[in-house]
Amino acid sequence: MIDYKNGIFAVDSDYVRPILDAIHVIEDSGELAIIDTAHNGAWPQVEAALSEMGRKPDDVRWLILTHVHLDHAGGAGLFMSKMPNATLVVHERGARHMADPSKLYAGVEVVYGKENAKRLYGDLLPIPESRIQVGKHEDKLDLGKRTLEILDTPGHARHHISIVDHAAKGIFSGDTFGLSYRELDVDGKAFIFPTTTPVNFEPDAMHASIELIRSFKPHGIYLTHYSQVTEVDKLADDLHHHIDALVDITNNAPGQGDTRKTAIQAAMTDYLLKEVRAHGCNLPDAEIKAIFATDLDLNAQGLEYWKQQEEKKAA
Structure with missing residues (x-):
């Protein structure tokens, strides 16, 4: 686990390989928010991280999905079953897929193949609609003494949101702000590359979302692949x-x-x-x-x- 000393923690999801897929935890005044879940196999790592923080699954108030591609949302149903006080927040286009993931999983089988889909993601658990909250552009979520703000950020996917942590001056960008693998860092400088996976890549929308994220002047952006980058203007x-x-x-x-x-x-x-x-x-x-x-x-x-x-x- 990485502690960024600003209430934000990164947990490696153990998805495919190390330092590929990060889950982020935000802590404030004893309340927790988790950003993305990766796959079902990430739960033991997250549970261990919460224990290391002196917290427990009951302390999680929000589980926020940047989008419903399964390297981000594949563990959502399992996570919610382990976190009884949590509300799931997801883009309105993704909400129905969390309540009934069958069509989502069928689409993943087309992209990855049936065997790979099963190996990577296992069984997707549905989430009761009563525990799902649609996250709309500029919605605010309270977490302890800090405020999290939802941004609608299409370009990678039409069901993509990003999350602004105003207290930490950080933004959780999912895949909208690209990929930046730590193995390619040179003298602390990050290399970044877009992700254009099917089927919603839209270059004009991606350009606009990058500029929206930049406009908040964040000190750090927290990518799912992989965690914190700080040279925001250059990387944009x-x-x-x-x-x-x-x-x-x-x-x-x-x-x-x-x-x-x-x-x-x-x-x-x-x-x-x-x-x-x-x-x-x-x-x-x-x-x-x-x-x-x-x-x-x-x-x-x-x-x-x-x-x-x-x-x-x-x-």
Whole structure:
């Protein structure tokens, strides 16, 4: 567990590999909020972290999901069953999927395959509608003496929210503010990259959400992948640059369908390696590709799907 000394803690979810997927806990005056859950297998790590903090599951007031992709929300049903006093907060587009996760899980099987979906996420537990609260733009949530504010931040997904912790001057951005893996840090400087997974990547909306997050002038942004980054203005500029580059790669990729998706992934991989090198990271190419392996595949799927939708609009 990482204690940022501002009431925010990061817990590694043990999803796929270490330092891939962070769950964040906010503590104030004995009350707790948890941001995202990863998968069912994360509960033991979270329970141990609460114990280390001198808290227990009964102290959790809010479980807030940035969005309902299962590397963020796969454990929500199990977590809620363990936290009797918690209310789940989720975007209105995601609420129904938490009450009945069957359609959500079916969609995940399409993206990951049935065997991988089962291995990664197990069984999704439904959450009673009475324990679900829709989080709308600029809604305020009380937590001890601090206030958490919900922001509607589409671009990665239309059911995506971010959470402002005004006391800590921090924002929990889920996937809207990209991915920043700690293995690529150079002299304390972070490398950041967009995540364009299917099926709701929308570049204009992502650009706008990044600017909304930047407008709060946060001291830190807490990413699910992976935790705190602090050079907010630079990283926002980097994200804008990368988004535009990925759109250009997609628009220039030859072919259709799987052929184009393969071309997008190959060009994106070359671009990523070039940008990581420019950042000053000297990890071998194979190691960088391994770190981003799932992201490169999902990004390419999402970019191909976005391109198909753009072509339909133009037809």
